[in-house]
Amino acid sequence: MPGAEEFVVTPYEVRGRVDYDRLRELFGTQELTSELLARLRRLAGGELHPLLERGIYYTHRDLPGLLDAYEAGRPFFLYSGRGPSGPLHTSHLAQFEICRWLQERFRVPMFVQITDDEKFWSRAGLSREETLRWGMENLYDILALGFDPKSTHVFFDSKSIAALYPLAIRVARKIPYSSVKAVFGLEPSTNIGWIFYTALQTVPCFWPSWAEGTSVPCLIPCGIDQDPHFRLTRDIAEGLGYPKPALLHSRMVPGLLGEAAMSTTGSTADNALFLNDPPATIDRKVRNAFTGGRATVEEQRRLGATPEICSVWALWRSRFAESAETLETVTRDCRSGAMLCGECKGKLLERIHGFYREHAVAREKAKEWAESAIVTAPPPGRES
Amino acid sequence: MPGAEEFVVTPYEVRGRVDYDRLRELFGTQELTSELLARLRRLAGGELHPLLERGIYYTHRDLPGLLDAYEAGRPFFLYSGRGPSGPLHTSHLAQFEICRWLQERFRVPMFVQITDDEKFWSRAGLSREETLRWGMENLYDILALGFDPKSTHVFFDSKSIAALYPLAIRVARKIPYSSVKAVFGLEPSTNIGWIFYTALQTVPCFWPSWAEGTSVPCLIPCGIDQDPHFRLTRDIAEGLGYPKPALLHSRMVPGLLGEAAMSTTGSTADNALFLNDPPATIDRKVRNAFTGGRATVEEQRRLGATPEICSVWALWRSRFAESAETLETVTRDCRSGAMLCGECKGKLLERIHGFYREHAVAREKAKEWAESAIVTAPPPGRES
Numbered sequence: 001m002p003g004a005e006e007f008v009v010t011p012y013e014v015r016g017r018v019d020y021d022r023l024r025e026l027f028g029t030q031e032l033t034s035e036l037l038a039r040l041r042r043l044a045g046g047e048l049h050p051l052l053e054r055g056i057y058y059t060h061r062d063l064p065g066l067l068d069a070y071e072a073g074r075p076f077f078l079y080s081g082r083g084p085s086g087p088l089h090t091s092h093l094a095q096f097e098i099c100r101w102l103q104e105r106f107r108v109p110m111f112v113q114i115t116d117d118e119k120f121w122s123r124a125g126l127s128r129e130e131t132l133r134w135g136m137e138n139l140y141d142i143l144a145l146g147f148d149p150k151s152t153h154v155f156f157d158s159k160s161i162a163a164l165y166p167l168a169i170r171v172a173r174k175i176p177y178s179s180v181k182a183v184f185g186l187e188p189s190t191n192i193g194w195i196f197y198t199a200l201q202t203v204p205c206f207w208p209s210w211a212e213g214t215s216v217p218c219l220i221p222c223g224i225d226q227d228p229h230f231r232l233t234r235d236i237a238e239g240l241g242y243p244k245p246a247l248l249h250s251r252m253v254p255g256l257l258g259e260a261a262m263s264t265t266g267s268t269a270d271n272a273l274f275l276n277d278p279p280a281t282i283d284r285k286v287r288n289a290f291t292g293g294r295a296t297v298e299e300q301r302r303l304g305a306t307p308e309i310c311s312v313w314a315l316w317r318s319r320f321a322e323s324a325e326t327l328e329t330v331t332r333d334c335r336s337g338a339m340l341c342g343e344c345k346g347k348l349l350e351r352i353h354g355f356y357r358e359h360a361v362a363r364e365k366a367k368e369w370a371e372s373a374i375v376t377a378p379p380p381g382r383e384s
Numbered sequence: 385m386p387g388a389e390e391f392v393v394t395p396y397e398v399r400g401r402v403d404y405d406r407l408r409e410l411f412g413t414q415e416l417t418s419e420l421l422a423r424l425r426r427l428a429g430g431e432l433h434p435l436l437e438r439g440i441y442y443t444h445r446d447l448p449g450l451l452d453a454y455e456a457g458r459p460f461f462l463y464s465g466r467g468p469s470g471p472l473h474t475s476h477l478a479q480f481e482i483c484r485w486l487q488e489r490f491r492v493p494m495f496v497q498i499t500d501d502e503k504f505w506s507r508a509g510l511s512r513e514e515t516l517r518w519g520m521e522n523l524y525d526i527l528a529l530g531f532d533p534k535s536t537h538v539f540f541d542s543k544s545i546a547a548l549y550p551l552a553i554r555v556a557r558k559i560p561y562s563s564v565k566a567v568f569g570l571e572p573s574t575n576i577g578w579i580f581y582t583a584l585q586t587v588p589c590f591w592p593s594w595a596e597g598t599s600v601p602c603l604i605p606c607g608i609d610q611d612p613h614f615r616l617t618r619d620i621a622e623g624l625g626y627p628k629p630a631l632l633h634s635r636m637v638p639g640l641l642g643e644a645a646m647s648t649t650g651s652t653a654d655n656a657l658f659l660n661d662p663p664a665t666i667d668r669k670v671r672n673a674f675t676g677g678r679a680t681v682e683e684q685r686r687l688g689a690t691p692e693i694c695s696v697w698a699l700w701r702s703r704f705a706e707s708a709e710t711l712e713t714v715t716r717d718c719r720s721g722a723m724l725c726g727e728c729k730g731k732l733l734e735r736i737h738g739f740y741r742e743h744a745v746a747r748e749k750a751k752e753w754a755e756s757a758i759v760t761a762p763p764p765g766r767e768s
Contacts, residue, residue, distance in 0.1 A: 116768075117549075117553045120553055120554075120557060121553075121556065121557055128553065128554060128768075132768050158549060158550055158553060158768045159767075159768060161545050161546055161549040162545055162546040162760075165501075165542060165545040165549075166542055168577075169501045169504055169505075169512065169542060169577060170504075170512060172505065172575055172576050172577030172580070173504060173505055173575045173577055174575070175575055175576045175577075176572065176573045176574065176575055176576070177561075177570070177571075177572055177573070177574050177575070177576060177579060178572035178573060180576055181572070186561070187561075188560065188561055188562035188565070189560045189561070189562060190560065190561050191556055191557045191558070191559055191560055191561070192556050192559045192560070192561060192564055192579050192580050192582070192583060193552075193553060193556030193557055193559075193580065193583065195561060195576050195579055195580065196556070196576050196577065196579065196580035198576070199576060199577065376546075383543075384500075384512075384516050384542045384543060
């Protein structure tokens with residue numbers, strides 16, 4: 001286990017108490033400054049999504065260049081993805097929520113990648129049947145967030161391979177084993193599918209440029225832990241004649257038990273709110289969640305609690321406070337001791353249950369068009 | 385350069401004077417005994433193909449078990465392939481010629497794999513356009529040997545990926561990087577496509593079993609240099625629930641300039657007879673070919689020549705002597721000094737030109753059905 005000052009962030013592991021400023025320096029990403037946020041707000045019609053407003057998204061790569069192109073009449077596209085190892089949890093939604101908002105505000109296409117092959121390769125315990133089933137289940141949850149069926153396209157790796165492979169062949173030749181090893185820290189026992197996989201995660205970044213025979217900028221909103229994948233992509237982009245994808249990175253939402261990030265591994269299932277959790281399970285998980293509260297009621301009334309270390313406050317902030325005012329009230333009443341943890345959890349649970357009810361309805365509608373959004377053929381004229 | 389006693393045989397390199405008995409020991413393959421040849425002759429209706437009769441095919445893995453199953457009413461299928469880096473030369477035909485004969489005599493399906501992705505990954509100088517173009521050109525040449533359109537199927541990797549990938553995902557998880565490195569001797573600079581590729585070369589071995597949901601034995605006739613690919617395949621077969629493929633290995637036909645094997649690299653283009661060489665080029669190459677002749681006519685008349693070291697004799701033996709009697713006459717007249725090298729080359733050239741003329745006609749017919757033989761979809765019920 002890392003000590004208090006140590007942390008580990010890779011696409012396959014998040015551990016320790018993450019120092020996000022230090023991580024930005026380590027990864028060499030750019031700060032999402034107030035100037036840049038103001039520019040985004042202006043281009044988005046005067047509003048900012050709460051995830052941007054509240055600093056959940058906090059660093060980027062090449063965002064100004066992407067917005068320059070947009071303002072010059074050259075629209076970008078959005079790309080994000082999911083490795084289907086099990087049910088989604090609420091913190092997975094941040095990256096897709098921001099995509100949905102950007103799609104709506106900038107009227108741009110969205111590409112969702114479901115990496116059922118990668119999860120089969122990287123998780124020894126998963127069967128193909130499981131990664132396929134979770135792939136479709138996760139896809140319904142993602143599309144249910146409100147993506148536009150007319151401009152949302154899905155690469156479901158095993159179903160879309162004919163569309164991806166001609167470009168993947170070209171991409172894979174540019175990536176030496178040593179680069180993959182340096183970025184992901186693979187072992188001699190790592191299977192060759194996993195090694196190859198990063199080529200397939202790069203393909204969607206270039207796919208629209210390849211399809212249209214022109215340079216189409218790409219924006220990838222993702223957790224900062226996924227940045228290493230796309231550093232490889234950015235390294236080879238120009239050699240293939242495609243633009244480097246721009247990135248927008250979020251912090252990870254802490255786990256309910258106070259861990260660095262919500263996790264889907266079985267041993268810590270109580271650490272996260274899964275989208276398929278029944279109401280009673282959600283109640284139990286939130287009631288048991290780690291907070292910034294004091295040892296006794298008396299002490300908390302007197303000294304107040306600490307939202308910065310509280311997993312419940314992180315849920316308000318990342319998703320469930322519907323407005324800045326709500327978040328402000330919650331934060332103030334927490335800090336002052338006016339609201340105890342039990343009351344706070346009760347109010348949060350109302351919001352969570354409300355979201356789950358609405359989501360269930362939207363999910364049924366998403367099922368109607370999910371299959372038809374999966375891209376199964378290469379672009380015309382790019383068959384091989 | 386290896387010394388006289390040294391040689392190197394890998395799927396990507398053949399060098400030095402190959403000691404085939406030693407190679408059989410090194411690789412751990414089984415001798416194709418006279419008992420086994422007699423059994424093959426009986427099952428094939430009383431005849432043996434010249435390539436078997438003359439010892440060009442000389443070792444195997446698990447052939448008796450395959451024939452046991454065949455005699456018990458469980459037919460096998462044939463699988464062989466080609467990496468399309470350029471035009472085929474005459475020595476490439478041995479493996480397909482034996483497949484064609486086995487298909488006809490045993491009435492079994494044939495699967496041809498064209499590895500246009502692999503050649504792009506393993507040959508830095510080749511473009512995708514070249515591997516695609518040579519893939520189709522090579523395929524016409526292969527099918528023109530007389531394969532039965534009703535039971536011949538083609539995996540053209542980049543065009544067949546939707547058919548191959550669902551099974552490739554399962555295969556790739558079973559192959560650790562360390563195995564690929566041990567077999568192929570890859571470097572840190574090796575691209576990740578090349579590392580992944582061996583999974584795709586394994587897929588056809590299991591594809592019919594996967595498609596039919598039952599165990600279908602596989603027989604792979606190939607040059608012995610390709611054996612390492614299939615050792616990996618055999619290692620993982622049982623873990624996936626499929627039978628180990630059986631193999632039938634040929635010696636390599638020596639190059640016209642006396643090298644260990646015909647080669648297609650540009651610097652030694654005179655070493656091989658390409659199927660797209662015009663007649664004058666063939667004349668020149670054969671006239672310049674390395675022989676086992678003596679320094680002077682007088683000496684050769686007196687002492688005779690040495691067929692065993694002669695590249696022209698190797699051509700008679702591997703393909704162009706239409707009967708055992710012809711080969712015997714050529715060999716006897718060579719050894720006795722009755723026939724000089726110029727005369728021998730003239731007689732051989734007649735046969736070669738005759739073959740090229742017939743082949744050109746058959747090739748035009750093969751073009752009519754080649755595209756329709758390419759498998760582009762997974763088997764029904766095995767879509768993912």
